[in-house]
Amino acid sequence: MMHLNRQFAQFARFALPTLSFVLGASLAVVGCSSDDSSTNTNTNSGTDTADAGPDTGTSTVTDIRSRLANFTPLPAPPVESTTLLSDDLINLGRQLYFDQRLSLYNDVSCNSCHMLDEAHYGVDFPDEPVSGGTVGPDGVVPHGTRNAPTVYNAALHLYQFWDGRAQAVEDQALGPILNPVEMGMPDANAVISKIGPIYQQAFNDAKAAFPIPDGQDPATYDPMTYTNVGVAIGAYERTLLTPARWDDYLNGNDNALTSDELVGLGKFLDNGCGGCHNGVAVGGRAFAKLGAASSASVSPDLLMDPGREGVTNDPFDMYVYKIPSLRNIEKTGPYFHDGSVGTLEEAVSLMAQYQVGKTLSDADVASIVTFLKTLTGTLPANITAPEPLPDPSDPGGNTE
Numbered sequence: 001m002m003h004l005n006r007q008f009a010q011f012a013r014f015a016l017p018t019l020s021f022v023l024g025a026s027l028a029v030v031g032c033s034s035d036d037s038s039t040n041t042n043t044n045s046g047t048d049t050a051d052a053g054p055d056t057g058t059s060t061v062t063d064i065r066s067r068l069a070n071f072t073p074l075p076a077p078p079v080e081s082t083t084l085l086s087d088d089l090i091n092l093g094r095q096l097y098f099d100q101r102l103s104l105y106n107d108v109s110c111n112s113c114h115m116l117d118e119a120h121y122g123v124d125f126p127d128e129p130v131s132g133g134t135v136g137p138d139g140v141v142p143h144g145t146r147n148a149p150t151v152y153n154a155a156l157h158l159y160q161f162w163d164g165r166a167q168a169v170e171d172q173a174l175g176p177i178l179n180p181v182e183m184g185m186p187d188a189n190a191v192i193s194k195i196g197p198i199y200q201q202a203f204n205d206a207k208a209a210f211p212i213p214d215g216q217d218p219a220t221y222d223p224m225t226y227t228n229v230g231v232a233i234g235a236y237e238r239t240l241l242t243p244a245r246w247d248d249y250l251n252g253n254d255n256a257l258t259s260d261e262l263v264g265l266g267k268f269l270d271n272g273c274g275g276c277h278n279g280v281a282v283g284g285r286a287f288a289k290l291g292a293a294s295s296a297s298v299s300p301d302l303l304m305d306p307g308r309e310g311v312t313n314d315p316f317d318m319y320v321y322k323i324p325s326l327r328n329i330e331k332t333g334p335y336f337h338d339g340s341v342g343t344l345e346e347a348v349s350l351m352a353q354y355q356v357g358k359t360l361s362d363a364d365v366a367s368i369v370t371f372l373k374t375l376t377g378t379l380p381a382n383i384t385a386p387e388p389l390p391d392p393s394d395p396g397g398n399t400e
């Protein structure tokens, strides 16, 4: 997946002036909100990052609210967009999300790797570090090199993908369809010739929501375009939010978290985790180097992938990743960009070592995990597969 979308590389570099930067965990805890997109306007040194030093603060449960300025609760869905998020558009996006005909061999949909049900929480199988894509006549299942992150709450990220090479979910959605190891369609025109006859009416019905490109006459504009496939899927993803007890707590309900969970929250903050994993998605809004505090300790296996350097070609971005969201983290293992870390305990322990330079006791790891489970949210209602749209060229049935 990482080498396909060179157009996103261009886009990402162009977006650099508005990047958020993580200046180190301890600093960020006291004042560097990664929600502030104007923190740094350095345009020529790649994705700036710095070492995360350990936080020296100690927590008490009573003062904890005063330390949560960098966190915000989920908004009501759908997440705002520049397009009109009509019901027609969202329903169309849902239809597309579940449609295997968007893949070359009619066997993979977005939902194959980002299953929306209670058992998967927007990721694939827990025993799959990397997902399998569309399977050709030779029976070979292609695999990428990265673990599938959850689509839940992804619309709130400032960056998509482990390397942040797309920003809006609308742009992200166009990647996997053409990715040879995912849905494998050869190009945008092939997608439109394949699904156009099936979807033309639904796109016409949602026409009011699609932005009309400059110079196009609205009266004759045909909305059945590849860009609009992304617009529709993105609109659906904007509804995929999972409010959790954490949100109740942030919204002022002191009883939403137990005292054990608040102790875990304190340890999460004391250990600098909140300096990187913060904001509305508890991550997803800035970049950091894997091994920020202790690069020498990072397992060599985790250094096979150049991370964001593969997008920007900037040596400063070597092993830099988007800081992942920790919402629903209990449910979305295995962990890290390559899915090599099996348990949440291990992920927390390695994070402390790599990013903060600390060795946490088993009790502290367990306490942080207790807090992290409060980020597990309730799934929305609109997540079941709709009846596939009939294919006019195949009146006998569909490909499901």
Ligand code: HEC
Pocket: 001, 002, 097, 108, 109, 110, 111, 112, 113, 114, 131, 132, 133, 134, 144, 146, 147, 148, 149, 150, 151, 154, 157, 159, 160, 161, 162, 163, 169, 172, 173, 174, 176, 177, 181, 182, 183, 233
């Ligand atoms: C074959 C499996 C597969 C399919 C099919 C697939 N994805 Fe993904 N998805 C992945 C993997 C793996 C990544 C991470 C890739 C990377 O970061 O380079 C990803 C990343 C994402 C992200 C970014 C999330 C984040 O936290 O950065 C979103 C959103 C997403 N996919 C949505 C979709 C949508 C929408 C579709 C259908 C159009 C889709 N995916 C199809 C495997 C898949």
Ligand code: HEC
Pocket: 022, 024, 025, 051, 052, 268, 271, 272, 273, 274, 275, 276, 277, 287, 288, 289, 290, 292, 302, 320, 321, 322, 323, 324, 325, 326, 329, 332, 334, 335, 336, 337, 338, 344, 347, 348, 351, 352, 355, 356, 368
């Ligand atoms: C300097 C920034 C930084 C700090 C501090 C930090 N993290 Fe991370 N975290 C990251 C990055 C970047 C990744 C992605 C690493 C990768 O996959 O290679 C990550 C990944 C994770 C993951 C795995 C997410 C997934 O979806 O696989 C967990 C869990 C996690 N961090 C928890 C923590 C905890 C707990 C702490 C505090 C002990 C912490 N992090 C401190 C930046 C940070």
